[in-house]
Amino acid sequence: MKTIHFGILGPGKIANRFASSFEHARGGKVYAVASRDEEKAKAFAATYNIDHVYTSYEDLINDPKVDVIYIATPHPFHYKQTLLCLRSGKAVICEKPLALNYRQVNEMIQAARTENVFLMEAMWSRFFPATKKVLELVQSGSIGDIKYLQADFGFAAPLNLESRVYNMDLGGGAQLDVGIYPLFLALLLLGKPDEVKSFSQLASTGADEVTSALLSYRNGSIAHVLSSIVTDSPKQADIMGTLGRITMHTPWHKSQLITVRLNSGEVTEYPFPYPGNGFQYQVEEVIHCLRADKKESDLMPHSLSLLMAQVSDEIRKQGGVVYDAD
Template sequence: MTKQSKHKIINWGIIGLGNIANKFAKDLITIKDAQLYAVASRSQEKADDFASTYNAIKAYNNYEALVKDSNIDAVYIATPHALHKENTLLCLEHGIAVLCEKPFAMNAEEVSIMISKAKEKKVLLMEALWTYFLPHYQYVLQELNNKTYGNILKIEADFGFYREFDDTTRLFKKSLGGGSLLDIGIYPIFVALSTLGIPKDIETDATFFENGADSSCSMIFKYDHEITANLKSTLLEKTPTEAIFYCEKGTIKINSGFFMPTTVTIISNDKEKTIDFNYKTIGYNYEALHFNDLLRKGKTESDIMTFNFSKQLIKLLDDVRTHIKLEY
């Protein structure tokens, strides 16, 4: 069974101490009744530095030692994509609840194995796609579900930034799932899936780095009634990084940085208004709060980021990879 915290405070562990782990740790500090209890890296020095920065009680130089710590209630996995399955299974085998960074794993087969193990062990498991839990995104979903501005006619969503190619870094390393699709293309795809569902057809076009990792990917998801989602990810240029929903009676635009805390602009009846959600954090606290709530209630699956949704998301990523002939 999922371990409900023995104490009032939920003790978190973090495996993998890169950039995103730092952001998660900063926001975890802002949550009442939760604390960063332990961190693990393959480097003791890195683990010690991270623990010192965020006041973690324990710092381990291997992941196995962390999962054997009986004080841990939940683990946030922030390792490279290719290690997500292995790290998740390690935690689940020890009965520890897992919040695993997106993409959940490298492909649908790996995700299926992870979910099966969580069900077998009756332990909470959730994909950490933080956008789903952000107030501005939940607001947009509500407006779309309520058909406040009528049905969706078209979606446009992009995510792009420029980085100089470096095959030694995780972002570009193909063996670790590097490239634009798994790292940032997942966000535009998530937008389409969470609002329009599974497309009936997909068109794609991609460019590649010299090592075979994708440098950009353009996708058109086609739905019934000629509704389309035009999606793009790229590591070659900075793009607006907006999500725009063109509806029958107005347009909803999630402004630049749509995947993170930002504002929403509504254009309807020749009027325009922008809603500020007054974010005070980086934004990772929202998924952590949801996860803590699930853990306290003894739940083994999120009612927002469901297993079925995670399976559909990774299946779409697999389908796009098949279209562009990208293999890891």
């Protein structure tokens, strides 16, 4: 079978983790990297044995040997860079969040459909065996009707108002950086909420330092999703049903262990150890999709990216978090 050639735009922090996961991913290789900084691109290429280095994103996009492009730049650049790739006929896996708001995400997805090209949000938590098992347990009714879900993702970022996490021009703020993880889990397991109530505490830049949101469902479920860039948090997810509860142990977004506690007293642990950093699962999903000539992933479909953007917009609106692109 054909080896899928990945090209990387923006070899920064997350691109390092992505590239290093190919050691554990079957069927693909990082074929090329593009950075505006030639020395940075060369150093990245040397670290990960990448043969082709570009100092122009466009040149990498136009390389016919590149099958799919991983966009690893800060959120505000995702929209234009994804559109450029798609309109050049290049498949895209774009870092989370897919874009700053629903309008941009919708336009990107419409472009993928018009151009008939693969597009997937790099919501890497979706592809872990632990996440798949939780979905299977919930869908099979093993813990009954879900009444409450709580999940969090907080970390204490260094106070640097120019940095990506604080600077609004770089998409700063907790909700878009890490809040979308617990939101993703709630939407994956419970679907579209009927009501959202949200609070944010803002830094002087306007970025949300802490955001706490409640999602309410007419069927009787509630989800509480919490994110922070100023405090560490447990990074645990608990899904509570009428027959029992599931814990995705910390860090839940790349969990290696889940525990199911039934009301009957039965406790079952499901360990899911994996080598490396776990990025290989989403890399393998992209390879699988491209080999099958799919234009979107069944596991992380466009509809879920749209829903995440839509609910995230509402959470930000209530919290007073505004980007120029809004």
